[in-house]
Amino acid sequence: MDDSTAMSDAPVPRESATAPEATEAKLRATIARLQTEGHVSDEEAERMQRDLPDTLKNSAYVLRHLTAHWAIGAVFAFDIVPLPLGTIARVCWVIGSRTVETCRGRWDRASVHSLPVLGISAIPVAGYFAYLIPLKSRSADAAFLYANHFTYTRSNCALPEYLARKPKWIAWMVRKAVMPPAKAPEEKTIGN
Numbered sequence: 001m002d003d004s005t006a007m008s009d010a011p012v013p014r015e016s017a018t019a020p021e022a023t024e025a026k027l028r029a030t031i032a033r034l035q036t037e038g039h040v041s042d043e044e045a046e047r048m049q050r051d052l053p054d055t056l057k058n059s060a061y062v063l064r065h066l067t068a069h070w071a072i073g074a075v076f077a078f079d080i081v082p083l084p085l086g087t088i089a090r091v092c093w094v095i096g097s098r099t100v101e102t103c104r105g106r107w108d109r110a111s112v113h114s115l116p117v118l119g120i121s122a123i124p125v126a127g128y129f130a131y132l133i134p135l136k137s138r139s140a141d142a143a144f145l146y147a148n149h150f151t152y153t154r155s156n157c158a159l160p161e162y163l164a165r166k167p168k169w170i171a172w173m174v175r176k177a178v179m180p181p182a183k184a185p186e187e188k189t190i191g192n
Contacts, residue, residue, distance in 0.1 A: 022149050027052060030149045039148070039158050048141055059135055059142035062112055066131035068093060069121070073128045090121040090130065132177040147178040 028049060035045035048055075069090055076086035098113035112134045120130040136143040144159075151162040159178065163171040 022146060024052060024056060027056070027145055027149060030145060030152055033152065034148055034158060037158055039160065048145065051141065055139050055141050055145070059139050059146075061109060062131055062135045062138060063142075063146070065093070065097065065112065066129075066135060069128050069131060084124055087122055087124050087127055090127045091118065094118045094121050094130070126173065129174075129177060136177060143178045147174070 031040070031045050031048045031052070034040045035042060040048065072086055072089045072093065076089060094113050094117055098110055098118075101107075101110035101113065112131075114134065116133055117130045120133065121127040132143055135146070148159045151157055151159050155162050159174070163174055166174075
């Protein structure tokens with residue numbers, strides 16, 4: 001193990017902490033596996049490997065809130081019956097986070113808790129993934145990479161194979177939220 005992936009006893013600064021399971025070394029392994037299986041080109045994989053430290057840094061804040069929504073899902077395993085407690089908790093989380101960051105004058109952070117995030121967080125079940133919107137806008141690589149890391153960890157397959165076993169409407173929504181990085185630049189040029 002080289003020095004860049006070695007564990008340290010020093011605490012990780014809050015700003016650079018990533019999701020517990022998604023260490024830099026594991027995400028590098030995810031990129032390599034995506035490349036080996038042909039889900040990303042050699043050039044894309046090389047770029048993702050090179051940009052990974054910046055991707056982690058730029059996505060850490062949003063990932064904490066995405067993780068909080070997933071934790072709310074673990075606490076409220078049901079979201080519709082008898083009360084939509086998960087939905088209420090997610091909406092309160094978004095409003096509270098927006099309020100705190102606005103009061104602190106952290107406008108960049110407050111913008112993460114946007115009206116679209118609030119709206120999607122109010123939708124039962126789908127709301128647990130509301131923070132994919134700002135994650136994708138800050139880094140299409142992060143959204144794509146974390147989604148694939150999640151499916152490799154949970155189902156030992158890449159996102160496309162995982163989605164092939166899901167209902168079409170769910171697959172469509174996930175693909176829309178987690179567009180592969182090769183397609184992200186095309187999306188940006190359409191609006192120009």
